[in-house]
Amino acid sequence: MDAANVDLKAFTEGFYHKLTGGHLQPVLDxxxxxxxxxxxxxxxxxxxxxxxxxxxxELERLAAWFVDHLGADVPLHFSAFxxxxxxxxxxxxxASTLQRARQIALQAGLHYVYVGxxxxxxxxxxxxxxxxxxxxxxxxxxxxxxQLRAGHCTQCGQRIAGVFDDRPGDWGPRRLPVAMAAx
Numbered sequence: 001m002d003a004a005n006v007d008l009k010a011f012t013e014g015f016y017h018k019l020t021g022g023h024l025q026p027v028l029d030x031x032x033x034x035x036x037x038x039x040x041x042x043x044x045x046x047x048x049x050x051x052x053x054x055x056x057x058e059l060e061r062l063a064a065w066f067v068d069h070l071g072a073d074v075p076l077h078f079s080a081f082x083x084x085x086x087x088x089x090x091x092x093x094x095a096s097t098l099q100r101a102r103q104i105a106l107q108a109g110l111h112y113v114y115v116g117x118x119x120x121x122x123x124x125x126x127x128x129x130x131x132x133x134x135x136x137x138x139x140x141x142x143x144x145x146x147q148l149r150a151g152h153c154t155q156c157g158q159r160i161a162g163v164f165d166d167r168p169g170d171w172g173p174r175r176l177p178v179a180m181a182a183x
Contacts, residue, residue, distance in 0.1 A: 003041040003163075005077075006031055010046070010053035011062035019052065028065070035070050041163055042070070045077040045116070048093045048101060059101050063108035072111045072129070073161035078102060080117035095120065112161065130158030136168070143168045 008027060009020055016024045034042050046062070048054045066076060078101040080093035098115040102123055105113040111129040119140065126136040128147075133155040137144030146168045147154045 001038075001040050003043070004034055005043045005045055006034070008044050008046050008062070011058050011065070012053070015053050028069070032069050035074065043075040043077065044070075045079055046101075047079045047081050048097055049081040049087070050091055050093055050097065052090070054093070054097050054101065056100070056104065059104045060108070063105040063110060066105070067109045072109050074110075075112040075114065075161075076105055076110055077114045077116050078105075079115070082117065093117075099123065126160065126162075128153035128156060128158050128160060131156040135160055 006027070008031065009016060011024070013024045016022050016027075031042070031044065034040050044066070046053070063076075066074070078098050080095070080098055081087075081090065082092050083090055095115075095118050098118060098120070102113045102115055112126060113123075115123040121137070121139040124138040124140075125134050126138070127133065128135050130153060133147055133153055134145060135147040135153050137146070148160060148164055150166070151162070151164050152159050
């Protein structure tokens with residue numbers, strides 16, 4: 001496996017037990033295993049659900065654990081919740097909550113923190129941790145400015161964590177269908 005994006009549902013045992021029937025520690029152990037024991041590219045996503053896993057205290061604990069156990073270069077995505085299925089009584093995550101979570105994670109020392117399920121070009125883009133230059137501009141599925149050369153910032157030469165082609169792909173403004181052949 002070349003890459004994995006693991007959902008870290010929350011950073012409390014209570015949330016995991018009540019909402020998923022699972023436990024937090026096995027997820028943390030798996031994240032650490034992937035990071036420490038494999039060559040798999042790792043990214044983590046947390047769906048922020050208003051009133052359930054979006055407090056400053058929880059986000060600060062999550063970010064501190066992340067820096068201490070996975071390091072500053074593993075990307076963290078905060079995604080907006082939208083009411084559906086069994087949680088139709090919970091409102092959508094405000095964009096301001098995603099921005100607050102992103103700022104908490106950046107202040108904790110993470111280099112690559114993104115927001116998802118909302119339109120936010122600035123928080124979807126990648127910035128050089130050395131000089132702050134936007135090295136990859138993302139606007140939904142559109143790629144814009146590309147300031148990478150051989151995986152390094154074109155402005156200051158800082159290595160940017162990730163796996164990059166020399167030139168960006170062009171997937172357009174929508175997802176493309178995948179055809180599965182019968183075996």
